[in-house]
Amino acid sequence: MTTVIDLWITESPNSTLPGFGDPLVLAAESFNRAHPRFEVRIRKVEVHLMPEAVAQAVAQGNPPDVVEYTYSSTQTALDTRAANGDPLFVPIQRAIGGRTEILGEPVVVEDLVPTVRRYYSVGGELVSVPSMVTTNLLYANKTVLDRAGIEQLPVTWKDLTAACAKIAELPDGPGHGVSWPNYGWVFHMELAGQGALLTNGDNGRSGRATRVFLDSPEMLNYVGWWKEMLDSGYYLPTEELHYFTCMQAFARQEIAFVVTSSAVGQMMVGMAAEAGFELTAGQLPRPDEECSPGGPVAGHSLFLTAGLPKEKEDGALAFLQHQLNEHHGVARICTPGNPMTSLPITRAAYERTTADDWADPFPGFRSATAQVTSAGHTPAAAGPMVGSLNSINIVLTQAAEDVLLRGAEPAARFRAATEEAQQVLDRYNAAALAYPPVTPDDLSAG
Incomplete structure (x- = not known):
């Protein structure tokens, strides 16, 4: 009898990037061939809709077995509740329970690149298995x-x-020198580069994040330099700063x-x-x-639903190892037709793709890999683990837009942004910390 494992993976909005998610599709096909008593069955969901789709599936009584979330929704995944009010997902490290192989698949999560492992860990415990990494x-x-x-x-x-x-x-050079997006992740990296935190609780790593720091000296340092670049004519504010x-x-x-x-x-x-x-x-x-400059990373990771039957849970855990073995770890970096290139997730993939005989998939690949692997072992470099991160990011980017394009005074505008973001986080945490706790209403992902 075949045991079906329902795997939901992300796809680009409106399927604008054909081939997005192919590495996981290929890994599932490979796993099914190697383990004929299992069938990993894939459903694709637009990345920004995944948290809401999962919550709806819980309400309908048919949640998936394994789910891929974007990096900024990690805390949201941890706070999503099953029908009985318990956390929907079990931390991966806890589910593995110290095993070194599952259904013949070597456990590879201990081989994760340390920076990547730290991003998807809370209180030192790995909560999900990364499936794509970028910087x-x-x-x-x-x-x-x-x-x-x-x-x-x-x-x-x-x-x-x-x-x-x-x-x-230059007499006939570009009209401007540089541009970059007004996007939350860029702020996170610039804060981490200065050793600064976005939230308390060591960026939510040692305890739940309950306070936000959008007006820190380090934040204002970054925004001030950005404004100087704009005023000098060096920075180009593109449409939507996207x-x-x-x-x-x-x-x-x-x-x-x-x-x-x-x-x-x-x-x-x-x-x-x-x-x-x-x-x-x-x-x-x-x-x-x-x-x-090394952290925090972005990308996607896979969560395991808690309380699955033993056979199904072992099959799901085995697949999670399989999709990270060296073959698939390297393939996700150079799969033909895949529009999104991952950086190495495991040390085995890192060693293979930084070897002398490796042909880089694009200029800067080794710089990107070195940037990730050189990140400091600090909560700042790990990045923020906080509820409603996407909504907080929107508050952050609106403040930057007001400073850059509308002449707002940076300190006052980012102080107001901190107050607004704090209200967003308080509303989120009120649901997550209620008794009994419930899935927060804010399930936005970006």
């Missing part, structure tokens, strides 16, 4: 950089400012630098080739050379 990089038009006499990619904010000044001197509008401006050669995710590295290669310039990439610039 932010600085991509550059090397053709323009050569013309401007810029021999090295910027390492610090000061370096980037100086490079943009040189580009501005990742893709920044990338499109880069492809049109309106800027020489752009910050975007390593996940779209291969897409960036295609855009540069079509536009006719040479692409290069390096690590995200940081306030000074002493700051760590």
Whole structure:
């Protein structure tokens, strides 16, 4: 008799990125062949709709067995409740229970890249299994950089400012030097680079996050430099300050630098080739050379539903190991047609993809990998684990937009943003900490 394991994985909004999720699909097919008494059955759900879809399935009495959430919904997943009020998902480390193999599949979670493991851990316990990892990089038009006499990619904010000044001197160069998105994850990385926290409880790592710090000195330091770059004409505020509008401006050669995710590295290669310039990439610039640029990571991870029958739970746990074995760990980095490139999730994949005979899938791949693996072992570098993170990010980005485009005074505007975000978090925690606790109403994901 076949045991079915219902696996829900994320797909891009409106399926705009064909091939998104293919690495997990291929891993499921491989697992089904290797374990014929199991069938991993896949359903794709748009990434921003997943938390709500799962909550609806619980209400209907048919929740999935394994679910993939985007990184910013990790706390939401932990606070999603089963019909009896218990947590819907069981921490992966607890479910594995010290085993070294499950149904013949070697347990590989102990081999996770430490930075990645820390992001998906709370109180030192691994809560989910990562399925895709990415970081932010600085991509550059090397053709323009050569013309401007810029021999090295910027390492610090000061370096980037100086490079943009040189580009501005070109008689027929880009109209601006750089752009990057107004996006929560970028703020998280810039805070981590300064060793600063977004929330209390060690960024929610040692205890539930109950306070937010959107107006910290480090936040205002970043926003102040950003505003200086805008006022100097070096920063281009693209439409909606979005990742893709920044990338499109880069492809049109309106800027020489752009910050975007390593996940779209291969897409960036295609855009540069079509536009006719040479692409290069390096690590995200940081306030000074002493700051760590390595965390926090983004991506997706897989959660295991609690209380499954033993046979099904073991099958699900075995699949979670299978999709991370060295073969699949490497395949998700270079699967043909996959629009999103993961960085190495396990040390085995890291060693293989940083070997001398490895052909990088895009310029900057090794810089991205080094950026992740070099992150400090701190709560700041691990990133925030907090409820309603997407809604808090929206408050954060609205404040930045008001400062950049509408002349708001930074300290006052971000103090108001802190108060607004605190109300968002308080409403969320009121549900999560109620007795009996219930799934919070805010299930937004970004």
